[in-house]
Amino acid sequence: xxxxxxxxxxxxxxxxxxxxxxxxxxxxxxxxxxxxxxxxxxxxxxxxxxxxxxxxxxxxxxxxxxxxxxxxxxxxxxxxxxxxxxxxxxxxxxxxxxxxxxxxxxxxxxxxxxxxxxxxxxxxxxxxxxxxxxxxxxxxxxxxxxxxxxxxxxxxxxxxxxxxxxxxxxxxxxxxxxxxxxxxxxxxxxxxxxxxxxxxxxxxxxxxxxxxxxxxxxxxxxxxxxxxxxxxxxxxxxxxxxxxxxxxxxxxxxxxxxxxxxxxxxxxxxxxxxxxxxxxxxxxxxxxxxxxxxxx
Ligand code: GRG
Numbered sequence: 001x002x003x004x005x006x007x008x009x010x011x012x013x014x015x016x017x018x019x020x021x022x023x024x025x026x027x028x029x030x031x032x033x034x035x036x037x038x039x040x041x042x043x044x045x046x047x048x049x050x051x052x053x054x055x056x057x058x059x060x061x062x063x064x065x066x067x068x069x070x071x072x073x074x075x076x077x078x079x080x081x082x083x084x085x086x087x088x089x090x091x092x093x094x095x096x097x098x099x100x101x102x103x104x105x106x107x108x109x110x111x112x113x114x115x116x117x118x119x120x121x122x123x124x125x126x127x128x129x130x131x132x133x134x135x136x137x138x139x140x141x142x143x144x145x146x147x148x149x150x151x152x153x154x155x156x157x158x159x160x161x162x163x164x165x166x167x168x169x170x171x172x173x174x175x176x177x178x179x180x181x182x183x184x185x186x187x188x189x190x191x192x193x194x195x196x197x198x199x200x201x202x203x204x205x206x207x208x209x210x211x212x213x214x215x216x217x218x219x220x221x222x223x224x225x226x227x228x229x230x231x232x233x234x235x236x237x238x239x240x241x242x243x244x245x246x247x248x249x250x251x252x253x254x255x256x257x258x259x260x261x262x263x264x265x266x267x268x269x270x271x272x273x274x275x276x277x278x279x280x281x282x283x284x285x286x287x288x289x290x291x292x293x294x295x296x
């Protein structure tokens with residue numbers, strides 16, 4: 001199966017799980033509808049990274065589905081809030097109007113909040129997940145996710161993104177630091193979660209952490225390149241926004257070709273360090289290759 005087919009199959013699995021497990025009872029219909037709207041669509045890459053890592057430790061997809069769905073809901077929350085008028089002000093996401101355009105700004109805020117909270121509940125309150133992995137691993141996984149999202153992670157990264165906007169002379173290292181926080185930590189997180197659930201050795205966890213961070217950086221650099229070279233319809237979101245909004249990006253300071261080269265170097269390093277482990281991580285490597293070759 002090609003990587004894109006695997007991604008599609010996994011996306012279907014995740015979306016079905018979300019629809020079937022997100023409680024409707026006692027929830028205002030507009031909230032349920034907008035949460036589902038925000039959670040649907042997209043590549044569901046982070047879920048696939050978790051499946052691939054857990055799979056390397058012989059954990060079946062079904063057993064990590066609640067966590068995979070939760071991670072994707074949390075990721076969807078970040079996109080919904082990112083699109084709000086007070087942040088990136090985008091009307092288009094995942095090939096459809098962004099959530100606040102479809103349901104209004106207040107629902108953009110509230111459905112975003114719900115995606116974060118219900119995303120955590122998706123696995124923390126799942127009896128089978130708790131039975132399979134126990135409290136210790138469940139808390140460890142939550143720590144990984146919350147650390148990636150917190151003030152030193154995604155929230156802090158998003159703040160830096162806003163502060164650097166329209167500013168001249170932002171240094172390359174500051175941009176890469178912002179990429180790590182805003183994006184890379186939450187690409188690294190599902191890989192770390194898979195390694196924790198799989199009882200990976202300390203050495204394997206360290207290598208997977210380095211690998212995940214590099215792939216996460218590659219993901220954001222590729223995102224910036226696509227913003228310049230790809231069309232909105234293929235991206236499912238508004239292309240050319242970074243330049244229009246004066247965003248500090250690697251493409252802006254180094255140009256598209258140089259940015260591509262920096263990304264390829266990081267990808268090669270990531271590939272080499274993961275290959276140094278004797279376990280079969282071929283699916284994880286294939287997904288990381290997709291990250292740097294993707295067109296959307
Ligand atoms: C974490 C509490 C808390 C707040 C979040 C709004 C915000 C603060 C952060 C925004 C972070 C963000 C949206 C970073 C960009 C990362 C990025 C390029 C996402 C696109 O991911 P894809 O391409 O999206 O995987 P799909 O639609 O495929 O799921």
